[in-house]
Structure formats: C-alpha cells, structure tokens
Amino acid sequence: MIYFDNSATTYVNEEVMQTIIEVTKSINANPSSIHELGNRAASLMHQSRMQIASLLNVTPEEIYFTSGGTEGDNWAVKGTAIEKKAYGNHIITTTIEHPAVNESIRQLEQFGFDVTYLPVDKNGVISIDDLKKAIRKDTILVSVMAVNNEVGSIQPINEVGEVLKEYPSIHFHVDAVQAIGKVPFLLGSNSRIDIAVFSSHKFHGPKGTGFIYLKKGRKIAPLLNGGGQENRMRSGTENVAGIAATGKALRLVLTDAISKQEKQKNIRDYLISELSGYKKVVIFSTEAGAPHILCFALKGIRGEVLLHAFESESIYISTTSACSSKNKRNSTTLSAMHVPDSIAVDAVRVSLSDTNTMQEAKQFLSIFKILYKKFQSIHA
Known part of the structure; x- marks a missing residue:
C-alpha cells in the first residue's frame, strides 16, 4: 500500500502512539482535580506546553490547547471579531482559505461584518499591493494561511x-496547519503573527488535538465557556494523553526538518517532471510551493474516478481538499486561480510526508502510466 494523502491526515508515529497508550493507562485523572493524580495530569500538560513553546520559540503562556485546526481557526476568527467589534468590523482574508476560516468569516458577514477577499494569481499567491490597498481604519483582522492545503501555494x-507592523491594532491570524514541519515557519518576539493555528494529526500526532499560539498582549474572546480551563480561555476537560502526544509528535517532526523537507521536495519535483510529459496532464502546483503537495488533473477524467482507479491498486490520494471531497464541492482554490470548472473537476492531490519514499513515487508513476493508456483507449 502507498499512502499519498498526508495533507488529509498522517499516520500516528509509533513513539507517539506509545505515549498515548502509556499516558492513558497511567495518568487517567482530570487535570483540574486537586488530588495527587490530578496534579500529575496537570504537571504533564505543563511539561507538554513548555516543550511546544520551546520548539516554536514562544512562551508557554502563549500556547492554548484545542481540538485541532477547525476549532483553532474558528476561535481565531470569531474570537477576534467578538473581542474587537467595538473598534471596527472589517476583515481581510484570501479567496483560498481553508473552509474553517472561510465559512467562519462568511458567518460573520451575516452579523454585519464587512470582508475583503484578496484574489490570488495563477500560482495561488496573493499580492502585497492588494493587501495594502485593502487595509482600512476599521480593519480588525487579517487572516492569511501559510500553505494552501489544495495546491501547496506558500x-x-x-x-x-x-x-x-504599521498597523499594530490589527490582529494577524495565520492558519499554519499545512506549514509546520513542511516549510520554514517562525514565531517568536520578532514575528508579527498574533495567532497561529496547528493540528496534531497533520504531523504524525493524534486526531482531535491541536493548539493555537496567541501572542502575549493580544486578546480574543473565548468561544467555549464552562470550567475555565486554559486560563479561562478554552473551557473543557483537556485531552492529557493527546496533548502529551502532540508535544512528542512536534518534537519528532521538527527533528532534522530541513532534510525531511528536502526529501519530500525531491519526490514531488520528480513527480512533476514525469507527469509533465503526459499530453493530457495539467499540473496546478508549482515547484515554488510547499514540498509535500502536488495537485494535477488528467483532462477528461473526473478526480474521483482517477482516485478510485489508484485505490484499486492500493495507492491512496485525494480529490483536492479531503474536507470538501465528500460534499462534492469543486475546489475553491482552483476556482480562485481561474482554472475552468471543466478541468478543476478532474483535479487530484498527492500529498507526502517524511515517511514516503522515491520508490513509492516510481510505483505511483508506473501505475499512472497504465491508467493513462487505459483511459485513453476508453476515450478513443
């Protein structure tokens, strides 16, 4: 089996899995409980928070645990809107954000917020001049993803x-879910980023766990109220095992990160080079994009048809965003890049992790060659 759907989710690292099992067995208490077992759970959470903060060059007080990317993006966008409503109601974002951001902002529009959607060029990248022109006196939030999940544009x-930096009152939110461990991504005191969102299962951690970075001094309103966990910012009993596993997964993925990224880039570039030789293949990702994502189409063959053809050969890819594929939505990113719908419906995504190999890429291409001839003969 070849698994090329890592932007949807990654396999849990074996060491990370052991952490989940060990913590679940040995530290089962609620970290809010004041007895010794509760204190042990709280201590482990604190250690994980410090580990994540150290890896990202921020302070532990700037890390808040969540259930993952969707919650984090919803919190960043809606929490900013609620907190800063008195200061303005204008939001700037892009036309290619993940649905967790896009749909949160669409919901805010229903409550009277005004939104500017920055367009992207043919490579899926925004213009800084467009951003400068869009900023207004009542702008309270700029939300721009680091790496697009469909085509990999950075x-x-x-x-x-x-x-x-010239507008210190505006919150800057970055969806970093597809960036961490894949491209250089810096936080810390010199960064202008106010809020960054991360999801554990994108870097070999468990599903249902994630965290946000919220810069010290910045305020967003909580979305989940109740027991007052996470310094009264995100109520709900914490997933201690998932949090401990997230800390370990982040450490592992950032170990030798540059060499891992180079390995994925070499595989992706090889795939681009080989696929470009087919007359009916259209490639949407560029070599300047993230090293782990390749989006392309075989013209005339719908994406889900090609996906299932590969699946019959035990090769697993996706049709652009996994979050949208079951809902039969066309790719919003390709549409924003002005790709005709007639071609966009044929798009598929290959997404790599540091565990994939060049041999798997060669096997993928061998199967693609067979499928290409098969589909050509059918159309003929």
Whole structure:
C-alpha cells in the first residue's frame, strides 16, 4: 500500500502512539482535580506546553490547547471579531482559505461584518499591493494561511507581517496547519503573527488535538465557556494523553526538518517532471510551493474516478481538499486561480510526508502510466 494523502491526515508515529497508550493507562485523572493524580495530569500538560513553546520559540503562556485546526481557526476568527467589534468590523482574508476560516468569516458577514477577499494569481499567491490597498481604519483582522492545503501555494507571510507592523491594532491570524514541519515557519518576539493555528494529526500526532499560539498582549474572546480551563480561555476537560502526544509528535517532526523537507521536495519535483510529459496532464502546483503537495488533473477524467482507479491498486490520494471531497464541492482554490470548472473537476492531490519514499513515487508513476493508456483507449 502507498499512502499519498498526508495533507488529509498522517499516520500516528509509533513513539507517539506509545505515549498515548502509556499516558492513558497511567495518568487517567482530570487535570483540574486537586488530588495527587490530578496534579500529575496537570504537571504533564505543563511539561507538554513548555516543550511546544520551546520548539516554536514562544512562551508557554502563549500556547492554548484545542481540538485541532477547525476549532483553532474558528476561535481565531470569531474570537477576534467578538473581542474587537467595538473598534471596527472589517476583515481581510484570501479567496483560498481553508473552509474553517472561510465559512467562519462568511458567518460573520451575516452579523454585519464587512470582508475583503484578496484574489490570488495563477500560482495561488496573493499580492502585497492588494493587501495594502485593502487595509482600512476599521480593519480588525487579517487572516492569511501559510500553505494552501489544495495546491501547496506558500503565501508571503513575512511580507504581510512587515505591512502590518504599521498597523499594530490589527490582529494577524495565520492558519499554519499545512506549514509546520513542511516549510520554514517562525514565531517568536520578532514575528508579527498574533495567532497561529496547528493540528496534531497533520504531523504524525493524534486526531482531535491541536493548539493555537496567541501572542502575549493580544486578546480574543473565548468561544467555549464552562470550567475555565486554559486560563479561562478554552473551557473543557483537556485531552492529557493527546496533548502529551502532540508535544512528542512536534518534537519528532521538527527533528532534522530541513532534510525531511528536502526529501519530500525531491519526490514531488520528480513527480512533476514525469507527469509533465503526459499530453493530457495539467499540473496546478508549482515547484515554488510547499514540498509535500502536488495537485494535477488528467483532462477528461473526473478526480474521483482517477482516485478510485489508484485505490484499486492500493495507492491512496485525494480529490483536492479531503474536507470538501465528500460534499462534492469543486475546489475553491482552483476556482480562485481561474482554472475552468471543466478541468478543476478532474483535479487530484498527492500529498507526502517524511515517511514516503522515491520508490513509492516510481510505483505511483508506473501505475499512472497504465491508467493513462487505459483511459485513453476508453476515450478513443
């Protein structure tokens, strides 16, 4: 079996799995309980928070645990809107955000918020000039993802940050779910990023666990109220085993990160080079994009048809975003890149992790060659 759907989710690392099992067995108490077992659970959470903060070059007080990317993005967007409503109601985002951001912002529009959607070019990248023109006196939030989950385009986050240094009252939110461990991504005191969102299962951690970075001094309103966990910012009994596993998974994925990224880039570039030789293949990802994502289409063959053809050969890919595929939505990213719907419906996504190999890529291409001839003969 070849698993090329890592942008949807990754396999849990074996060491991480052992952490989940060991913590679940040995530290089963509620970390809010004041007895010794509760204190042990709280201590382990604190250690994990410090580990994550150290890896990201931030302080432990700036890390808040969540259930993953969707909750984190909802919290960043809606929490900012609620907190800063008195100061303005204008939000700037892009036309290619993940549905967790896009649909949160669409919901805010129903409550009277005004939104500017920055367009992208043919490579899926925004223009800094467009951003500068969009900023208004009542702008309270700029939300730009670091790496697009469908085509892998990398946004100019540092350049956006430089622009926003002139506007210190605007919150800068970055969906970093597809970035961490895949591309260089810096936080810390020199970064203009105010809120960054992460999801454990994208870097070999467990599903249902994640965290956000919220810069010290920045305020967002809590969305979940109740027991007052996470410094009264995110109520709900914490998933201690998942949090401990997330800390370990992050450490492992960032170990030798540059060499891991180079390995994935070599595989992706090889796939691009080989697939480009087919007359009916259209490639949407660029070599300047994230090293783990390749989006392409075989013209005339719907994406789900090609996906299932590969699946019959035990090769697993996806049709652009896994979050949208079951709902039969066309790719919003490809549409924003002005790709005709007639081609966009044929798009599929290959997404790699550091565990994939060049041999798997060669096997993928061998099967693709067979499928290409098969589909050509059918159409003929």
